Amino acid sequence: MISLPVVGPVCENPASQSPSEFDLAAFDRDGYVVARSLVHDDLLDRLQGVAARLLETRPRPVEFEADLGYPGSPRNRQDRGGSTPRRLLQVIQAVPEIRAWATSTVMAGWIRALLGANKVAVATAHHNCLMTKLPKFSSRTRWHQDIRYWSFERTELVTAWLALGHENRRNGGLTVVPALPPECFDEMLFLRKDFIDAESEFRRPKDVDLGPGDVLFFHCRLVHSARSNGTHEPKLSLVFSYHPMSNLPIPGSRSASVDSIELP
Secondary structure: OOOOOEOOOEEOOOOOOOOOHHHHHHHHHHOEEEEOOOOOHHHHHHHHHHHHHHHHHOOOOEEEHHHHOOOOOOOOOOOOOOOOEEEEEOHHHHOHHHHHHHOOHHHHHHHHHHHOOOOEEEOOOOOOEEEEEOOOOOOOEEEEOHHHHOOEOOOOOEEEEEEOOOEOOOOOOEEEEOOOOHHHEOOOOEEOHHHHHOOOOOOOOEEOOEOOOOEEEEEOOOEEEEOOOOOOOOEEEEEEEEEEOOOOEOOOOHHHOOOOEEOO
């Protein structure tokens, strides 16, 4: 069995307007950094309340576990658990409180520093969601890089993952691995199973444990996976992806189907 150490590079300065030199070095080296308690107090309470209402009302568009066919998901929407949501989409457009946080000056400060760009934007065509892992019918996500879903001129994108509750191995929290060479991936940009089985060659993965209000920032080439939720409580996260304004989506691609929103 592969041993899984917990967490990794962590920001020690809660609610900082921008990452420290340590954070930037960790991000450049490992492809991710965790900012502890970046969202807290009243703002965290409000976002948790918004997320609970979204999960209860489930406004469209919704991506269902059954739509994806990932391991552990219901076979179709008519199957038992077929109505289990995976992602509630386009939340920036639908919820002013979420848009205000995702485009806030705090987020802009972090994203500018991590991307090394003055003008940055949130890509509303990707992520832009309340990500769920619900008990019983949540699926497992294979090792992959997010760039497999996106079409931009350059691979300069960063995702911000806000934990609204505790996230860990038991409830489907993320596991990450630093950048791997291209030959490790199949044609769909999932990590090849034969490479995973070769434990001596597989760089040691890390479980990223998050608490309420922690934000995980990770590069679009970071290899990551997630287990199903083995607890009795839902796991909820707000997830957004950002890019420099100079890094344009490829015309005609899904990435270009909806305009990005420039941060202040």
